[in-house]
Amino acid sequence: MFRRNVRTCLAPAQPVSLRQLTRRALLCDATLAAMASVSFPAYAQHGTTGLVSPPLRLDDTWLVDQTGRKRLLSDLLLQRVTAVQTIYTGCSSVCPLQGALFSAVQERMPQIRARYPVQLLSIGIDPLSDSPSALHAWLMRFQAGPGWTAATPALRDVDRMRTTLSGSALPLGNLADxxxxxxxxxxxxxxRWRSDDLPRADEICDVLSALGRT
Incomplete structure (x- = not known):
């Protein structure tokens, strides 16, 4: 169902300034260089990859987004096709790469033809630090647009959400893992789908496109 072909990167549908394009290009280039030169460890919380069969519904829970608004997970996800990542705003190792990855996906989103809106959701997994202001600053760091939201669940819900998302039976590692x-x-x-660690932006877009047609 999901093809792994590489798409051609088209120009954004909306005009942007030369300065914005240059900054984004530099960010993407730096990310690709870093990912090519670093050997990532096998993370403690890493389960299956590929299609999730049967599809899985997460327990509904409250999250607080970057504006301070309290929102149910189901309300964030329903009637949209969504790519989700887990991050924490104090991370200085892989989380900046994850942010740059979603930034690259965001650039390609206008070319995705789908029956439903396509969005990105960064879930903060450190509720003690991932405050609305910290989430907002993190999104602004990667020039997030209106189709990219960040939100943090309550501390009591974090571990259950992380375990369900990953599908791993292994004990949770610390935040750095x-x-x-x-x-x-x-x-x-x-x-419906779990990627490998730090997948290609084109791969994520292919999956979102396929889900958006179903």
């Missing part, structure tokens, strides 16, 4: 997989949901808020 969090998974760098991307999790894709269909418009019924069902988890």
């Amino acid at each position: 969090h998974a760098t997989q991307i999790y894709c949901f269909d418009a019924r808020a069902m988890l």
Whole structure:
């Protein structure tokens, strides 16, 4: 169902300034260089990859987004096709690479033809530090647009969410060991696909496109 072909990167649908394009190009180039030169460890919380069969619905829970608004996970996911990542704003190792990865996906989103809106969701897994202001600053660091939200669940819900997302039976590691997989949901808020660690932006877009047509 999901093809792994590489798409041609088209120009953004909306005009942007030369300065914005240059900054984004430099960010993407730096990310690719870093990913090519670093050998990433096998993260403690890493389960299956590929299609999730049968599709899985996460327990509904409250999250607080970058504006301070309290929102149910189901409300964030329903009637949209969503790529989800887990991050924490104090991370200085892989989380900046994850942010740059979603930034690259965001650039390609206008070319995705789907029946439902396509969005990105960064879930903060350190509620003690991932405050609305910290989430907002993290999004602004990667020039997030309106289709990219960040939100943090309550401390009591973090571990259950991390375990369900990854599908791993292994004990959770510390925050620095969090998974760098991307999790894709269909418009019924069902988890349908788990990536490898730090997948290609084109791969994520292919999956979002396929889910958006179903």
